[in-house]
Amino acid sequence: ETGVTQTPRHLVMGMTNKKSLKCEQHLGHNAMYWYKQSAKKPLELMFVYSLEERVENNSVPSRFSPECPNSSHLFLHLHTLQPEDSALYLCASSQVQGIGYEQYFGPGTRLTVT
Amino acid sequence: RKEVEQDPGPFNVPEGATVAFNCTYSNSASQSFFWYRQDCRKEPKLLMSVYSSGNEDGRFTAQLNRASQYISLLIRDSKLSDSATYLCVVPEGSARQLTFGSGTQLTVLP
Numbered sequence: 001e002t003g004v005t006q007t008p009r010h011l012v013m014g015m016t017n018k019k020s021l022k023c024e025q026h027l028g029h030n031a032m033y034w035y036k037q038s039a040k041k042p043l044e045l046m047f048v049y050s051l052e053e054r055v056e057n058n059s060v061p062s063r064f065s066p067e068c069p070n071s072s073h074l075f076l077h078l079h080t081l082q083p084e085d086s087a088l089y090l091c092a093s094s095q096v097q098g099i100g101y102e103q104y105f106g107p108g109t110r111l112t113v114t
Numbered sequence: 115r116k117e118v119e120q121d122p123g124p125f126n127v128p129e130g131a132t133v134a135f136n137c138t139y140s141n142s143a144s145q146s147f148f149w150y151r152q153d154c155r156k157e158p159k160l161l162m163s164v165y166s167s168g169n170e171d172g173r174f175t176a177q178l179n180r181a182s183q184y185i186s187l188l189i190r191d192s193k194l195s196d197s198a199t200y201l202c203v204v205p206e207g208s209a210r211q212l213t214f215g216s217g218t219q220l221t222v223l224p
Contacts (some may be wrong), residue, residue, distance in 0.1 A: 043158070043201075043214040055211070090157055101205070102148060103212060105157035 002026055004106035006091050012112045021109045023074040023091030032074040035090040050096050081113045118204050123219035131192050135218045137202030138184045147185050148203040192222045
């Protein structure tokens with residue numbers, strides 16, 4: 001495996017379900033990110049894990065819970081979601097050093113909440 | 115002022131045309147900038163990084179004007195495969211976070 005991988009690629013879940021999205025990066029990077037991309041809207045940063053520190057967007061509802069067990073793996077735990085949470089969820093990684101920190105994205109998980 | 119603001123699209127141009135997109139940003143402390151392209155229903159992919167006044171890679175040229183706080187992307191000799199949404203990306207806050215513009219859609223017509 002190379003780059004950034006995400007599973008599952010597609011997910012349909014009911015509002016009472018609990019599911020988790022998984023991301024793995026094979027680039028040796030030290031930071032990982034979760035983004036949400038809704039139709040016709042810019043990418044919205046949800047969570048950052050960098051050098052074992054977590055930064056979060058305060059507007060993200062508590063029904064989204066991230067977990068980063070190590071620098072290569074990132075999870076997004078989902079519970080009691082709403083239909084408006086249907087979106088493309090993208091994981092990214094970067095090497096934070098100096099002024100250069102290009103982010104590389106995984107293919108995303110397309111989530112539909114019914 | 116929005117943190118990152120891009121030209122409204124869509125841009126429809128014929129094959130072979132030259133097209134330019136502009137992007138303005140509000141964080142005057144930003145030192146690096148990026149252009150990503152995103153194909154329909156796919157993830158964003160890094161196109162170019164800009165650390166100084168500009169960068170050139172084949173048919174693509176990015177220029178940075180720090181005084182006016184804007185970045186441009188020029189595409190020469192457009193190909194059908196250039197059709198995509200182009201995202202202007204600017205660091206925001208700490209070095210770990212990037213702010214994405216809403217994107218400019220380009221369609222290159224045969």
